[in-house]
Every structure is written in C-alpha cells, then in structure tokens.
Amino acid sequence: MISVFDLFSIGIGPSSSHTVGPMRAAKKFATKMTQAAFLEKVTYITVEVHGSLAFTGKGHGTDKAILMGLEGQDPESIDPDIVDDRMETIAQTHTIFLNQSKNITFNPQLHLILNLTTLLPKHSNGMSFKAFDHASNLLAHDIYYSIGGGFIIAESEVNIESTSGRPISDDAPDPCPYPFNNTEELMAQCRKHKLSIAELMMTNESFMHGEKNVRERLLKVYAAMRACIEKGCQTGGILPGGLNVKRRALNLHQLLIKKGKPSSFEHMDSMSWLNLFAIAVNEENAAGGRVVTAPTNGAAGIIPAVLHYYLTFYPNVNENKIIEFLLTAAAITILFKKNASISGAEVGCQGEVGVASSMAAGALTAVLGGTLAQVENAAEIAIEHHLGMTCDPVGGLVQIPCIERNAMGSWKAVNAMRLAMDGDGEHKISLDQAILTMKKTGEDMNLIYKETSLGGLAASYIEC
Ligand code: SF4
The missing domain is CATH 3.30.1330.90 (D-3-phosphoglycerate dehydrogenase; domain 3)
Known part of the structure; x- marks a missing residue:
C-alpha cells in the first residue's frame, strides 16, 4: 500500500x-x-x-x-x-x-x-x-x-x-478496504460505495494510521508547505550552485503587496500570487531548505501553490478542505506511481511537474465540488498538456527551468480545473490512457532528456 x-x-x-x-x-x-x-x-x-x-x-x-x-x-x-x-x-x-x-x-x-x-x-x-x-x-x-x-x-x-x-513479486492483494490499481478501479470503488476520492483515501489511510492521526499529520504537511511559502517570500539573495540565479520571490511578494492583495480568485492578480507561491517554494527547495516532497522536490511548488491559492482566494475554506485536497491529490499520484513513474530520470519532467499539475488539478476540482468525472477530466487535461516534457536542468541544478516550470504547472492545474468545471466531465481520453501515454513517451525519450543535463536547455546554456 x-x-x-x-x-x-x-x-x-x-x-x-x-x-x-x-x-x-x-x-x-x-x-x-x-x-x-x-x-x-x-x-x-x-x-x-x-x-x-x-x-x-x-x-x-x-x-x-x-x-x-x-x-x-x-x-x-x-x-x-x-x-x-x-x-x-x-x-x-x-x-x-x-x-x-x-x-x-x-x-x-x-x-x-x-x-x-x-x-x-x-x-x-x-x-x-x-x-x-x-x-x-x-x-x-x-x-x-x-x-x-x-x-x-x-x-x-x-x-x-x-x-x-x-x-514484480508484489502480487499479494492490497489489504486496505478499497484497493485500486488504476483510475477505472478507483472510480468504480467510489461509485460502488458512494464515496468521494478523498473519503475513499481517508478510509484506506485510517486503516493504516487511524483517522485522527491522518488528519493531524495532513494538517502538519500543509503547515510545512505554508511555512516554506512564507520563508521563500522573505528570503532574497542568490541561489547556491554557481549559476548565480537571483531569488525572485522576495521582490515579487513586495510588488504584489504594494498592488494590494485581491479578495477573490476572480481578480486576475490572484494568478500572480499563485506564481509567487510556487516560486517561493521552489527557491527554498533550490537552496536546500525545508520542503514537502509533493510528489518530488523538483515539482514541490505546485501542490502548495495551488492549495494555498485556493485557501487564500476562495470562500468557505476550512481544515476539512485541506484534508480533502491532499487526499485527492495523493490518490492521483498513486495512479501515476503504480502505472508509470514520478521520476524525471525515468520519464522526464512530465513525470514530475506534469504529475504534480495533474494532482493539483484533480484536487482543486474536488474541493470546488466537481463530480468524479470532472475530477478525472481535470487531472487528465493537466497531464495531457505536459506530455513529452523533458528534464534538462541547467548545470544539473533544480533552478532553470524548474522554478518557473512550477509556476507554469500551477497555472495549468488551475486552468485544467476551469476547463473541467465548465464541462460535464465527459472526455475522450481517459486518465489511464494519458498515464500510459506518459509512460510510453518517457520510455521513448532519449537519455539526454532524463535528468542527465546532457541535452535541451542544459546543453543550450552558454556561461558568459
Ligand atoms: S526539469 Fe528535471 S529536475 Fe527540473 S523539475 Fe523537471 S524533472 Fe525535476
């Protein structure tokens, strides 16, 4: 499990x-x-x-x-x-x-x-x-x-x-109450037992850790994400590693504060805050600071950014929504982990930023009241539009393109939610098909695009 x-x-x-x-x-x-x-x-x-x-x-x-x-x-x-x-x-x-x-x-x-x-x-x-x-x-x-x-x-x-x-040898049945190996099985379990994805996940997690413990630990995870955003927003200077990349979150934060914080997601500036949250986390990550792996460190900004954006700019939020968001996101990661990969060294950045964006899209749709079909649709849209994304960090550092890429992945997650919520959840390509496509695309990808820094941007960058 x-x-x-x-x-x-x-x-x-x-x-x-x-x-x-x-x-x-x-x-x-x-x-x-x-x-x-x-x-x-x-x-x-x-x-x-x-x-x-x-x-x-x-x-x-x-x-x-x-x-x-x-x-x-x-x-x-x-x-x-x-x-x-x-x-x-x-x-x-x-x-x-x-x-x-x-x-x-x-x-x-x-x-x-x-x-x-x-x-x-x-x-x-x-x-x-x-x-x-x-x-x-x-x-x-x-x-x-x-x-x-x-x-x-x-x-x-x-x-x-x-x-x-x-x-390979792990063919023993999953002992949790609602096992699932792919999206089809997850959706079937939810429909059969009349559960949301988060409710199903909570039952499975409680089986392992007890519900009270699960709730407390998930809130602690969010607290660590939030602390990371706050620290990133307050820290300037140059990132370590020799590329001399200037930290941007501090200045961006001050600029946005000066403009005034919007009161709702309906204001376009809320998306600049979304950028800020993602960049703050990934700058902390690049500096070797305290972060939450979600589901990897290179893509650690997307889940905190989208969750914090939701908590900051949407009405009627509470602790239960944090838990619902994280559990739904985790269920989507399990689908990728079981059927493809979440490693840039195996399938390129589609497996890191792409997966995190898919997790965030599905989770955001769920907390906003989307149906099961809409949640799947949002997660599928987000990964579909990251397919083929290579991993080519300049200088082998998780800075360029990784930091901005988390801001872009966060935007795609929000947009995928909007596309899914504006539809009825019906879609041609299933999440399972998109996950399989990601896996095959990753297998076809040349090794130079899999975290080796031998191709792509890493090879194009010339130090002045
Ligand atoms: S480019 Fe590579 S190192 Fe950077 S976030 Fe993507 S997968 Fe991770």
Whole structure:
C-alpha cells in the first residue's frame, strides 16, 4: 500500500531522487554497518553513484545527502543549516561519524565515486555502498536505487519491473478496504460505495494510521508547505550552485503587496500570487531548505501553490478542505506511481511537474465540488498538456527551468480545473490512457532528456 505520507514527506531540497532518496539509502547502509557484526570491523566505506546521480548529483546535493545519511541524518529531521559546516569538516579531516556511533575514514575525493560510464541493471539512479575492514577486506556490499519521490529500493530486497519501480513479486492483494490499481478501479470503488476520492483515501489511510492521526499529520504537511511559502517570500539573495540565479520571490511578494492583495480568485492578480507561491517554494527547495516532497522536490511548488491559492482566494475554506485536497491529490499520484513513474530520470519532467499539475488539478476540482468525472477530466487535461516534457536542468541544478516550470504547472492545474468545471466531465481520453501515454513517451525519450543535463536547455546554456 502506498500511503499519502510516502507521497507527501517533509524533507529537504533540492531533489527527492537525488537528495532525499540517497540520504535515506546512505542512512540505511550506515545503520546496518553499526550493527554488532560490523561495528568493530568497519574501517572505511566507499560509495559509487551511477546514471543521473553521477551526471547531476553534485548540483542536486547528492554528495551532501550521502555523507549526511552515512552520519545517520534523515531528510525529515536534519537541520539544513548544519550541512555545509559538516561537509567542510569531513573534507578537512577525512572522517565521518558513522551513524553517530564511530569515526571512520571517508575522503570524499576518494571514496565518493561518480560513475559516468556504467548504469546499474535495474534503474538509472543506482548507488553502490561498500564497507571494508582495516586490511581492505570487503565486509558488505549493498545496492540501492532511488526511484523517484524519495522512494528507495534495495537490490537485495526486491526485483523491480522496468522503469516503474514496482515490485514484480508484489502480487499479494492490497489489504486496505478499497484497493485500486488504476483510475477505472478507483472510480468504480467510489461509485460502488458512494464515496468521494478523498473519503475513499481517508478510509484506506485510517486503516493504516487511524483517522485522527491522518488528519493531524495532513494538517502538519500543509503547515510545512505554508511555512516554506512564507520563508521563500522573505528570503532574497542568490541561489547556491554557481549559476548565480537571483531569488525572485522576495521582490515579487513586495510588488504584489504594494498592488494590494485581491479578495477573490476572480481578480486576475490572484494568478500572480499563485506564481509567487510556487516560486517561493521552489527557491527554498533550490537552496536546500525545508520542503514537502509533493510528489518530488523538483515539482514541490505546485501542490502548495495551488492549495494555498485556493485557501487564500476562495470562500468557505476550512481544515476539512485541506484534508480533502491532499487526499485527492495523493490518490492521483498513486495512479501515476503504480502505472508509470514520478521520476524525471525515468520519464522526464512530465513525470514530475506534469504529475504534480495533474494532482493539483484533480484536487482543486474536488474541493470546488466537481463530480468524479470532472475530477478525472481535470487531472487528465493537466497531464495531457505536459506530455513529452523533458528534464534538462541547467548545470544539473533544480533552478532553470524548474522554478518557473512550477509556476507554469500551477497555472495549468488551475486552468485544467476551469476547463473541467465548465464541462460535464465527459472526455475522450481517459486518465489511464494519458498515464500510459506518459509512460510510453518517457520510455521513448532519449537519455539526454532524463535528468542527465546532457541535452535541451542544459546543453543550450552558454556561461558568459
Ligand atoms: S526539469 Fe523537471 S524533472 Fe528535471 S529536475 Fe527540473 S523539475 Fe525535476
């Protein structure tokens, strides 16, 4: 079962597959190495990263994430402000504090290897962790894959099917009350049991976590999204990484405040606020700040922007609407995750910004009272008009085109809602067909457009 909290996890930027996933994998390996069988013997560790982790890992903070993970940090609780100091100390002393248990040798120049030539067999984002004793005897060797959205899979634990990250052997029936594998099944369950998508999701989530807990945690997710928007709106300066991209949210916020905040979504300026919310989040993400993965970090601005836009400019909003929005969005992500991918390294940006836009479109339609057919229609329209979108971050940084792309994805989500709500929900292409098309398009896409920064804008940009 995929939980809403697997999809909306509070962590750090800039990338779910390149930062959050690698930190989780490194922590997992470090935890294993501090078990009794290894702790006394382990003297040094090497980490080799492959595929897009090697090509754009530096810009995405993969190196930092792995070292922090080896020191026992996790994305949910790490203080982003300590990372740079700690990295400097490790670089000077060639020592890491393995899972907060033991100092061992680790020279990042030597022991963290970017393998630009070989892919590991099951996924393009592979990581190979090895531990050695003082005589360089191999003690342990684990391989993990970062499969998008912060999810990781250990090679030894599961076989994964093509690019979806879905376990081949996982054919056991889903134990939740209302299982679904695709849109058709989701809609059939909703119609049969007379439930909205959010009600169905709440029943499934409550089965795992209890309703009170689910409500509290979802409100905490929104609080983290809101805090991220607020911090982004108050922070200026230049984003890290060397591209010298100026943060825009601070000035944009001041400009919009000067113009006066509109009281309703009917005012066109409300869409400028939507831009602001998305840009604020993605600038925080690019700076390695605290963000909510939704469903990835590169696309982390769209769900907070559209939800906050709705709460700011629409009437009759309350906590229940926040919960309804997030649960509906999560159900749509599950459809993509089960049947295609949410990883830019697998299917390009259509799987990140496209999916987030589809989630937001469906969720916004639901909270505005759309029918099941209209919710599906909105989600389908949003993904349909992101099909083929490549991933080509300039300099391997989640800045250009990613930050503006989240603003555009948010607009498309709102417009998809409007198109769906102005119709009766009838549409020719189903969401399932659009998801399958996204998957096939991603499979046909050249590797240079899948988070490697070898093509597209990344290749066109010339540094002056
Ligand atoms: S271009 Fe899209 S998929 Fe690629 S890093 Fe940026 S947001 Fe993620």
